Amino acid sequence: MGKTIIEKIIKNNTGIDAKPGDIVTVNVDRVMIHDIFIPFVASKFEEMGFKKLWDPDKVVLIYDHLVPASQVDDTRHFKVGNEFVQKYGMKNVHRSDGICHQLMTEALYVKPGNIVFGTDSHTTTYGCVGAFSSGIGYTEMASILGTGTMWVKVPETIKVNITGKLPDNVMAKDIILKLIGDLGADGATYKALEFTGDTVENMTVASRMSMSNMAIEAGAKCALFTPDEKTAEYCEIELDDKQKDLVGDEDAVYCREICYKAEDFVPVMACPSNVDHVEPVKDLVGKEIDQVFIGSCTNGRLEDLMAAASVLKGKHVAPFVKLIITPASRKIYRQADENGTLKILADAGAMITHPSCGLCCGRTGGILTDGEVVVATNNRNFLGRMGTSKVEIYLASPRTAAACAVAGKIVEPV
Amino acid sequence: MDKFSGKIWVLGDDIDTDIIIPTEYLALKTVDDMKPYAFSPLRPELAGQISEGDIIVAGKNFGCGSSREQAPEIIKALGIKCVIAKSFARIFFRNSFNNGLLLIENEDLHDVVKEGDNITVCVNNFIEHENKKYPIAELPQNLVDIVNAGGLVKAMRKLNGLD
Amino acid sequence: MGMTIAEKIIAAAAGVESVKPGDIHTVELDRLMSNDGTTHLTIDMYNKLKNPHIADVNKLVWIVDHNVPCDSVKTAASHKKMRDFAKEHGIKFYEGEGVCHQVMMEKHVTSGELIFGADSHTCAYGAVGAFGTGVGCTDYLYAMVTGHSWLLVPETLRFNLTGKLPEGVYARDLILTIIGKIGANGANYMAMEFGGEGLKTLNMSDRISICNLCVEAGAKTALMEVDEITLDYLKEHGREPKHVFKSDEDANFAKVYDIDLSTIKPIVAKPHFVDSVVDAKECVGTHIDEAFLGSCNNGRIEDLRAGADIIKGKKVHPMVRFLVVPASADVYKQALYEGIIDTFMEAGAIVMNPNCSVCWGSCQGVIGENEVLISTGTRNFKGRAGHKDSFVYLASAATVTASAIKGEIATADMV
Numbered sequence: 001m002g003k004t005i006i007e008k009i010i011k012n013n014t015g016i017d018a019k020p021g022d023i024v025t026v027n028v029d030r031v032m033i034h035d036i037f038i039p040f041v042a043s044k045f046e047e048m049g050f051k052k053l054w055d056p057d058k059v060v061l062i063y064d065h066l067v068p069a070s071q072v073d074d075t076r077h078f079k080v081g082n083e084f085v086q087k088y089g090m091k092n093v094h095r096s097d098g099i100c101h102q103l104m105t106e107a108l109y110v111k112p113g114n115i116v117f118g119t120d121s122h123t124t125t126y127g128c129v130g131a132f133s134s135g136i137g138y139t140e141m142a143s144i145l146g147t148g149t150m151w152v153k154v155p156e157t158i159k160v161n162i163t164g165k166l167p168d169n170v171m172a173k174d175i176i177l178k179l180i181g182d183l184g185a186d187g188a189t190y191k192a193l194e195f196t197g198d199t200v201e202n203m204t205v206a207s208r209m210s211m212s213n214m215a216i217e218a219g220a221k222c223a224l225f226t227p228d229e230k231t232a233e234y235c236e237i238e239l240d241d242k243q244k245d246l247v248g249d250e251d252a253v254y255c256r257e258i259c260y261k262a263e264d265f266v267p268v269m270a271c272p273s274n275v276d277h278v279e280p281v282k283d284l285v286g287k288e289i290d291q292v293f294i295g296s297c298t299n300g301r302l303e304d305l306m307a308a309a310s311v312l313k314g315k316h317v318a319p320f321v322k323l324i325i326t327p328a329s330r331k332i333y334r335q336a337d338e339n340g341t342l343k344i345l346a347d348a349g350a351m352i353t354h355p356s357c358g359l360c361c362g363r364t365g366g367i368l369t370d371g372e373v374v375v376a377t378n379n380r381n382f383l384g385r386m387g388t389s390k391v392e393i394y395l396a397s398p399r400t401a402a403a404c405a406v407a408g409k410i411v412e413p414v
Numbered sequence: 415m416d417k418f419s420g421k422i423w424v425l426g427d428d429i430d431t432d433i434i435i436p437t438e439y440l441a442l443k444t445v446d447d448m449k450p451y452a453f454s455p456l457r458p459e460l461a462g463q464i465s466e467g468d469i470i471v472a473g474k475n476f477g478c479g480s481s482r483e484q485a486p487e488i489i490k491a492l493g494i495k496c497v498i499a500k501s502f503a504r505i506f507f508r509n510s511f512n513n514g515l516l517l518i519e520n521e522d523l524h525d526v527v528k529e530g531d532n533i534t535v536c537v538n539n540f541i542e543h544e545n546k547k548y549p550i551a552e553l554p555q556n557l558v559d560i561v562n563a564g565g566l567v568k569a570m571r572k573l574n575g576l577d
Numbered sequence: 578m579g580m581t582i583a584e585k586i587i588a589a590a591a592g593v594e595s596v597k598p599g600d601i602h603t604v605e606l607d608r609l610m611s612n613d614g615t616t617h618l619t620i621d622m623y624n625k626l627k628n629p630h631i632a633d634v635n636k637l638v639w640i641v642d643h644n645v646p647c648d649s650v651k652t653a654a655s656h657k658k659m660r661d662f663a664k665e666h667g668i669k670f671y672e673g674e675g676v677c678h679q680v681m682m683e684k685h686v687t688s689g690e691l692i693f694g695a696d697s698h699t700c701a702y703g704a705v706g707a708f709g710t711g712v713g714c715t716d717y718l719y720a721m722v723t724g725h726s727w728l729l730v731p732e733t734l735r736f737n738l739t740g741k742l743p744e745g746v747y748a749r750d751l752i753l754t755i756i757g758k759i760g761a762n763g764a765n766y767m768a769m770e771f772g773g774e775g776l777k778t779l780n781m782s783d784r785i786s787i788c789n790l791c792v793e794a795g796a797k798t799a800l801m802e803v804d805e806i807t808l809d810y811l812k813e814h815g816r817e818p819k820h821v822f823k824s825d826e827d828a829n830f831a832k833v834y835d836i837d838l839s840t841i842k843p844i845v846a847k848p849h850f851v852d853s854v855v856d857a858k859e860c861v862g863t864h865i866d867e868a869f870l871g872s873c874n875n876g877r878i879e880d881l882r883a884g885a886d887i888i889k890g891k892k893v894h895p896m897v898r899f900l901v902v903p904a905s906a907d908v909y910k911q912a913l914y915e916g917i918i919d920t921f922m923e924a925g926a927i928v929m930n931p932n933c934s935v936c937w938g939s940c941q942g943v944i945g946e947n948e949v950l951i952s953t954g955t956r957n958f959k960g961r962a963g964h965k966d967s968f969v970y971l972a973s974a975a976t977v978t979a980s981a982i983k984g985e986i987a988t989a990d991m992v
Contacts, residue, residue: 359646
């Protein structure tokens with residue numbers, strides 16, 4: 001019987017022909033820990049009695065949520081992290097290079113077919129290159145650090161097929177928001193998403209990343225794209241036969257199949273305060289806004305900044321409205337500097353911050369207060385996520401967000 | 415643990431991890447430091463009202479959002495005996511069992527209870543509310559193993575020959 | 578009897594022929610600057626007035642720079658209060674455009690003006706020969722409502738500068754040397770006036786840096802003689818001087834210091850006082866956790882260039898967080914244009930949007946318990962940059978950058 005992508009990855013990893021619902025123990029190819037959780041991982045690891053990491057080279061530590069430190073105790077996380085790195089002989093550490101999920105693929109830690117876990121729910125991102133990646137808690141991370149293994153329940157797969165050409169004002173973000181709206185915030189819980197169709201085949205890896213990143217907002221365990229030539233180029237590898245075979249078989253069993261025509265998509269927003277509360281932008285036009293945030297592991301990549309710049313070129317942010325731009329990584333920041341994008345954004349009145357999680361994680365980077373409205377390109381609009389519980393957060397694509405910044409209210413991008 | 419009763423607190427659908435503990439407080443040193451801020455975006459007074467042995471009954475997708483393990487740890491630290499919801503988000507589900515917080519899925523209970531009611535839970539068997547029994551599924555064996563070991567940390571200590 | 582620059586500005590603002598130290602005069606103010614450190618308090622007091630009004634809204638400039646982007650719900654509320662008030666009353670308002678004093682220098686201040694700022698480093702405006710002085714929000718509110726205030730005419734300390742700073746020595750080293758010499762209260766209530774041939778060797782950025790820090794010697798204001806460099810700067814920024822004043826030959830100075838710039842060396846101010854200065858060489862080897870290049874004192878393009886020249890082709894020490902924070906949006910854009918931003922990014926620095934950053938010490942790079950910062954910021958008071966048990970050394974952009982590379986305090990000639 002045929003297999004879905006996730007079933008193939010698990011088979012390649014364990015040698016077991018597992019079917020959905022089976023519980024299997026997988027060998028972990030790579031793990032990611034970020035600054036918020038390293039103190040907890042470190043203490044659990046030692047409490048468990050481990051003396052060494054199962055493979056120090058497979059462990060990546062990234063400081064991103066707390067860069068730059070906004071509270072006096074934040075730097076304690078760096079201290080604990082640095083001690084852990086030294087004590088256990090780790091090499092893979094990024095102290096101010098950008099957001100963990102961007103760096104994991106950009107710095108070539110993840111390859112197609114890998115099984116990767118991270119102490120962050122948006123670890124689903126690496127499905128963009130055909131890796132099975134998922135978020136876990138710090139206790140489980142500590143046990144992987146010692147054993148190199150983890151139990152997983154093989155998920156059922158929902159297949160999402162998208163064909164055709166997207167309208168010019170629609171980005172990958174609009175697709176994933178629409179899908180989450182259709183599935184609901186728990187519509188893919190415990191399940192894998194698998195994306196197919198010529199629309200996603202024609203997408204950049206960066207766009208696929210926006211989609212796999214947000215799959216968790218529908219509850220998904222992972223979100224997978226078939227690796228192709230673009231993936232190979234991005235990962236700086238040649239695909240081997242197993243990687244080329246990471247495509248859902250014709251006779252694979254899916255628990256659900258959803259088909260979209262690309263031409264039918266329109267710019268959308270996730271409205272306060274649920275990611276699955278999705279409405280077309282045209283139905284929200286005119287709502288006054290106070291701030292726009294463009295960044296995050298969902299939409300802080302070069303193509304996102306360039307999409308924003310194409311809207312902002314020669315224009316200026318509306319009076320009394322703030323536009324905060326936080327590139328997802330040091331590399332992206334430098335590329336955007338080199339190709340003139342930052343100049344356009346700065347001339348338009350944007351505040352360009354250092355690459356980090358910024359406002360998305362709600363600790364700094366543009367916190368808001370009662371009665372304020374923000375349009376943001378990140379992945380969550382939960383109550384209180386960016387300030388008080390009376391802040392309204394609308395999630396949108398970078399193109400939509402930039403258009404709103406110029407107008408000072410919600411408008412549909414052209 | 416097999417059978418217990420408690421007063422319930424009722425929460426809605428999609429209670430996310432940012433509601434359970436906002437990111438602002440995540441870098442506080444200990445779970446006890448964070449405890450007062452539990453559920454603060456939604457019900458700032460709730461953390462102070464919960465007593466040892468209380469039970470949370472919620473709608474669907476409880477614990478959706480981030481991987482922060484402080485979410486189940488705080489709920490446990492508040493004294494909550496177990497959380498009963500229509501469904502749970504998967505990372506939260508794993509984190510809870512790894513920390514010894516019991517979760518029970520039940521579709522129907524949430525629609526009939528009101529805050530302050532008393533219920534009785536018989537693990538792997540049923541929940542009783544106002545003389546009506548609601549059957550609950552048995553836990554998978556691998557989770558039972560972790561719970562029996564007293565959580566994942568203890569299971570790993572055993573593996574490393576420590577306890 | 579002749580007058581000093583400070584006395585002449587006060588006399589003009591008071592509409593009198595002459596003033597002398599110790600006199601109290603009612604003065605008309607030219608400009609009133611306030612930032613997000615205290616404006617919310619001013620607004621609260623304003624709203625409690627019986628008949629609140631603003632004397633001349635065109636004199637007000639409000640700038641959000643301390644916690645940018647906003648870091649907490651508390652500051653978000655005070656920013657909103659400030660933004661809403663500015664919008665309602667038509668007050669000139671900047672948010673995220675840079676540190677207030679730098680924005681004021683770029684957009685507003687001109688020679689001979691008398692300016693109140695609700696921030697102690699308002700004395701920076703003396704760089705163009707404007708009398709800038711820091712006030713609390715009560716004084717600010719009074720001036721905002723009435724358009725004038727009372728002022729005690731200060732005595733003046735005169736600094737005659739001769740010679741030229743040696744290569745690798747900066748205005749920051751000069752002013753730290755002066756503060757070390759006269760002490761943290763050496764100019765209490767006084768004006769510090771700078772002139773002489775040596776002044777001509779100092780560009781506008783140097784001058785701002787010097788005047789800015791004079792409050793650390795207790796000065797009420799700092800003033801520099803207006804010259805071609807000043808007039809060129811004003812012209813470049815589209816402004817005319819209001820008055821060009823020089824001290825009279827027979828002006829009465831409380832004390833005159835002669836300073837030969839060529840004798841100045843790289844200096845470090847040690848924790849926890851600005852006047853605790855030593856030769857930078859004495860601190861070499863001190864462990865650091867963070868380095869900060871920025872602030873109204875040293876976040877201008879000249880400072881970034883000095884740092885970039887040193888770090889180009891080198892890397893920030895892996896265990897050091899090197900914060901580079903341009904003082905304004907204009908400085909940031911210029912640095913982008915010159916490739917300086919990329920030099921710092923390539924080296925591994927944390928390049929931030931223009932804001933007060935760790936100099937203000939409440940967000941954007943604060944340091945933790947027992948951590949050590951070397952900074953171009955204005956102050957090294959205990960707890961200033963974060964945790965109460967932390968340590969701040971002040972130094973020039975060059976020394977800070979060299980230290981960021983070495984991972985310990987170092988001078989530029991060591992990297």
